[in-house]
Amino acid sequence: xxxxxxxxxxxxxxxxxxxxxxxxxxxxxxxxxxxxxxxxxxxxxxxxxxxxxxxxxxxxxxxxxxxxxxxxxxxxxxxxxxxxxxxxxxxxxxxxxxxxxxxxxxxxxxxxxxxxxxxxxxxxxxxxxxxxxxxxxxxxxxxxxxxxxxxxxxxxxxxxxxxxxxxxxxxxxxxxxxxxxxxxxxxxxxxxxxxxxxxxxxxxxxxxxxxxxxxxxxxxxxxxxxxxxxxxxxxxxxxxxxxxxxxxxxxxxxxxxxxxxxxxxxxxxxxxxxxxxxxxxxxxxxxxxxxxxxxxxxxxxxxxxxxxxxxxxxxxxxxxxxxxxxxxxxxxxxxx
Amino acid sequence: xxxxxxxxxxxxxxxxxxxxxxxxxxxxxxxxxxxxxxxxxxxxxxxxxxxxxxxxxxxxxxxxxxxxxxxxxxxxxxxxxxxxxxxxxxxxxxxxxxxxxxxxxxxxxxxxxxxxxxxxxxxxxxxxxxxxxxxxxxxxxxxxxxxxxxxxxxxxxxxxxxxxxxxxxxxxxxxxxxxxxxxxxxxxxxxxxxxxxxxxxxxxxxxxxxxxxxxxxxxxxxxxxxxxxxxxxxxxxxxxxxxxxxxxxxxxxxxxxxxxxxxxxxxxxxxxxxxxxxxxxxxxxxxxxxxxxxxxxxxxxxxxxxxxxxxxxxxxxxxxxxxxxxxxxxxxxxxx
Numbered sequence: 001x002x003x004x005x006x007x008x009x010x011x012x013x014x015x016x017x018x019x020x021x022x023x024x025x026x027x028x029x030x031x032x033x034x035x036x037x038x039x040x041x042x043x044x045x046x047x048x049x050x051x052x053x054x055x056x057x058x059x060x061x062x063x064x065x066x067x068x069x070x071x072x073x074x075x076x077x078x079x080x081x082x083x084x085x086x087x088x089x090x091x092x093x094x095x096x097x098x099x100x101x102x103x104x105x106x107x108x109x110x111x112x113x114x115x116x117x118x119x120x121x122x123x124x125x126x127x128x129x130x131x132x133x134x135x136x137x138x139x140x141x142x143x144x145x146x147x148x149x150x151x152x153x154x155x156x157x158x159x160x161x162x163x164x165x166x167x168x169x170x171x172x173x174x175x176x177x178x179x180x181x182x183x184x185x186x187x188x189x190x191x192x193x194x195x196x197x198x199x200x201x202x203x204x205x206x207x208x209x210x211x212x213x214x215x216x217x218x219x220x221x222x223x224x225x226x227x228x229x230x231x232x233x234x235x236x237x238x239x240x241x242x243x244x245x246x247x248x249x250x251x252x253x254x255x256x257x258x259x260x261x262x263x264x265x266x267x268x269x270x271x272x273x274x275x276x277x278x279x280x281x282x283x284x285x286x287x288x289x290x291x292x293x294x295x296x297x298x299x300x301x302x303x304x305x306x307x308x309x310x311x312x313x314x315x316x317x318x319x320x321x322x323x324x325x326x327x328x329x330x331x332x333x334x335x336x
Numbered sequence: 337x338x339x340x341x342x343x344x345x346x347x348x349x350x351x352x353x354x355x356x357x358x359x360x361x362x363x364x365x366x367x368x369x370x371x372x373x374x375x376x377x378x379x380x381x382x383x384x385x386x387x388x389x390x391x392x393x394x395x396x397x398x399x400x401x402x403x404x405x406x407x408x409x410x411x412x413x414x415x416x417x418x419x420x421x422x423x424x425x426x427x428x429x430x431x432x433x434x435x436x437x438x439x440x441x442x443x444x445x446x447x448x449x450x451x452x453x454x455x456x457x458x459x460x461x462x463x464x465x466x467x468x469x470x471x472x473x474x475x476x477x478x479x480x481x482x483x484x485x486x487x488x489x490x491x492x493x494x495x496x497x498x499x500x501x502x503x504x505x506x507x508x509x510x511x512x513x514x515x516x517x518x519x520x521x522x523x524x525x526x527x528x529x530x531x532x533x534x535x536x537x538x539x540x541x542x543x544x545x546x547x548x549x550x551x552x553x554x555x556x557x558x559x560x561x562x563x564x565x566x567x568x569x570x571x572x573x574x575x576x577x578x579x580x581x582x583x584x585x586x587x588x589x590x591x592x593x594x595x596x597x598x599x600x601x602x603x604x605x606x607x608x609x610x611x612x613x614x615x616x617x618x619x620x621x622x623x624x625x626x627x628x629x630x631x632x633x634x635x636x637x638x639x640x641x642x643x644x645x646x647x648x649x650x651x652x653x654x655x656x657x658x659x660x661x662x663x664x665x666x667x668x669x670x671x672x
Contacts, residue, residue: 075411076441078611105412106444110611133577148638149629161569171572173565205632223558229509229641232626233497236507240622241469243612247625268604275414275446275578282576289583290568293485296541302484305565 001038004320009034012049015334019056020063021085029087032118037321040312043183044118046323047190050330051254052085058257061085061115067092075104078242079111083260086117090138093267094123098130101269110242111265116140116253120160121174121309127269128162128170135268136160136174137238139245141252141261143182145218147228150205152218153248156182157234164272165287165304166280172306177231178219185211185219186254190326238264337374340656345370348385351670355392356399357421365423368454373657376648379519380454382659383526386666387590388421394593397421397451403428411440414578415447419596422453426474429603430459434466437605446578447601452476452589456496457510457645463605464498464506471604472496473574475581477588477597479518481554483564486541488554489584492518493570500608501623501640502616508642513567514555521547521555522590526662574600 001009009030016026029052036045055061065084069092071077077096081089093111100107117123120136127134140155156176163171176182179199188195188211200214201207208214221227239246244264251261272279291302323331337345345366352362365388372381391397401420405428407413413432417425429447436443453459456472463470476491492512499507512518515535524531524547536550537543544550557563575582580600587597608615627638659667 072610073441076610105409106442108442108606108610112611133573146626146629146638148631148635149626150632151629153626153629159566163572171568173569175562175565179559222562223515225641226511226558229511230495232507232640233509236499236619236622237469240615240618241606241608241611246618247622270444270577272577274408274412274444275448276576279576282582283572286572286576286583290482290485290489293482293487293489295484296486299484302482304568305561 002318002320005034005038005317008321008323011331011335012046015049015053015331018334019053021056022064025063025085025088028091029085032087032091032122034321035122036119038313038316039119039121039309040316041119041183043181043187046321046327046331047183047187048116048118048253049327050334053334055115055253055257056085060257060260062260069096075100075106076108077110079109080243081111081114083113083115083262086115086263086265089114090117090123090265093265094126094134094136094269097134097267097269098127098132101127101132101271102130105271105274107267107269109267111267112243112262113260114244114263114265115261116263117265119174120158121162121172121306123267124160124162124172124174125170127267128164128172131164131272133164133270133272134160134162135266136162137234137266139235139238139250139263140182141250141256142248143219144178144221144228144231145201146232147221147225150201150218154221154228154231154235155250156219157231157238159230159234162306163283164280166284169310170306171283171287171304172309174305177221177227177234179222182219185214189215191324237266242266338654338656341370341374341653344382344657344659347667347671348382351385351389351667354670355389357392357424358400361399361421361424364427365421368423368427368458370657371458372455374649374652375455375457375645376652377455377519379517379523382657382663382667383519383523384452384454384589385663386670389670391451391589391593392421396593396596398596405432411436411442412444413446415445416579417447417450419449419451419598422451422599422601425450426453426459426601429601430462430470430472430605433470433603433605434463434468437463437468437607438466441607441610443603443605445603447603448579448598449596450580450599450601451597452599453601455510456494457498457508457642459603460496460498460508460510461506463603464500464508467500467608469500469606469608470496470498471602473570473602475571475574475586475599476518477586477592478584479555480514480557480564480567481537482568483557483561486537486554490557490564490567490571491586492555493567493574495566495570498642499619500616502620505646506642507619507623507640508645510641513557513563513570515558518555521550525551527660573602578602
């Protein structure tokens with residue numbers, strides 16, 4: 001990271017510390033936010049900093065949580081995050097899941113009383129870097145209408161899966177089950193840009209390309225009832241199963257300060273060599289075979305999930321993070 | 337089940353026994369095939385019986401397998417199915433996963449050297465009936481082109497998730513990552529019907545509604561790179577991870593008798609009360625909240641995944657299974 005970006009990282013850390021996060025928690029949170037900027041997920045980066053601080057001020061994020069880790073078995077742990085900022089709960093959670101998996105082959109961690117944790121792929125990457133296969137599930141405030149309904153209830157509920165690849169670039173699938181992610185619509189609304197057709201309905205159930213109307217309306221799940229079913233599955237795994245909120249009860253972090261979000265996360269981690277001795281060769285062969293396929297016109301290389309992000313990261317790591325004027329303003333005020 | 341359907345079940349069992357399956361394995365296989373008919377998944381039912389028998393005759397399914405179950409830990413087991421018919425490998429696998437989960441809270445079973453096992457939902461249901469949450473993954477012969485490729489490589493690779501609901505009807509999401517499942521295209525090809533637009537490309541990469549052309553061409557994944565990523569994930573979990581074939585190497589059971597399929601399956605099962613004491617109430621509340629949402633025009637009830645299938649099953653259980661002439665012919669010949 002170049003000196004200028006390091007400076008931004010330190011400012012973010014300082015802002016969190018000013019909002020009473022411990023030095024360690026401030027570092028974890030700042031790292032996650034800057035990482036989102038560096039991988040090009042601006043909707044999960046600095047644009048959310050003010051929201052996190054607002055929630056701390058309004059006492060719906062607990063800056064000094066007493067996080068409890070309960071051992072269910074050698075493989076299974078439960079975490080009550082005591083309404084911590086989501087980054088911290090998720091960081092502790094994935095590290096616990098990794099620890100359990102290193103010990104027993106599999107690690108399952110359910111987290112409740114957490115908040116929005118940023119990008120699932122960020123936590124998946126931690127496990128993959130320790131040579132583990134990983135699933136991350138989290139739910140989110142209502143954004144997608146269940147199939148047949150005209151009101152949002154599911155979050156964009158990402159499905160995230162990661163595996164080592166035997167190369168330096170991990171395979172990280174991190175896909176929301178909405179056609180595009182809500183953060184992108186939010187950025188479009190902020191910058192006055194249009195969103196593609198077929199992505200959302202307005203509050204009256206009519207198709208719209210107006211990002212602001214889409215935010216008060218309904219986002220469409222991928223593939224109709226299939227995407228709706230996947231979103232429902234994620235709500236069950238991360239909410240119903242862990243003890244977190246579910247069924248549309250996760251509050252919008254930007255608009256609803258009436259209480260903590262109580263988001264749930266579920267992390268499941270496995271050693272890749274549980275059933276085969278040569279996983280690393282097998283995954284290498286798998287990727288090689290797929291990359292070798294004849295390509296459609298205009299495609300130079302078939303990329304696996306996570307490669308695009310890694311390319312963006314490499315490109316951005318030594319460039320200055322681009323901060324829009326309104327967000328620079330937020331930073332200045334928060335750091336005042 | 338009515339007497340006539342019981343008679344068909346017995347005929348199927350007898351046919352498998354004639355093809356050297358043990359009485360127990362013949363029963364398991366016949367049950368799975370008749371269940372597919374009763375839930376309306378005709379593409380996974382009697383229309384496949386001749387294929388299974390052909391594969392036994394040509395020695396690419398082993399009718400008298402020596403199936404090895406290896407204990408990796410209290411929670412984890414590996415099964416080498418010795419090229420058994422897929423139904424039997426999957427039946428043993430899901431029972432082992434259930435056993436492990438009942439003992440330790442979670443059960444993970446990887447199966448290799450298996451074959452096409454029919455419907456994932458059928459095995460998921462077994463776990464749900466024992467009050468467990470379940471994932472089933474399996475890969476399949478090439479049918480979907482990876483995003484950016486113009487040649488099929490991924491199977492329709494279903495994602496299957498099940499949970500108890502506190503009602504008699506389980507929540508079973510069993511969704512292929514192709515726009516429609518390959519079996520349906522196959523049935524359309526057999527009956528000369530057209531398939532919907534946007535579902536497949538012909539072998540030259542052009543959109544087609546001709547089912548026969550689609551079978552020699554490329555099926556489209558749901559949601560572009562998202563669906564492609566999910567299909568890749570399933571190939572890794574059920575193939576690379578378990579020791580099964582992967583990367584496009586699973587043979588088409590209908591067309592390729594040059595060797596066993598060596599399909600891999602992965603079953604993951606969890607107790608629902610690992611993190612909460614009242615899962616049953618929580619899931620009931622979750623479903624209730626979603627069903628209560630305002631509905632779009634023409635929708636009477638918001639159904640959860642699995643409800644439709646259960647309704648079809650209830651309707652079909654006392655009706656005579658409809659057997660098209662060509663399949664009746666197969667049955668007669670196989671039973672001769």
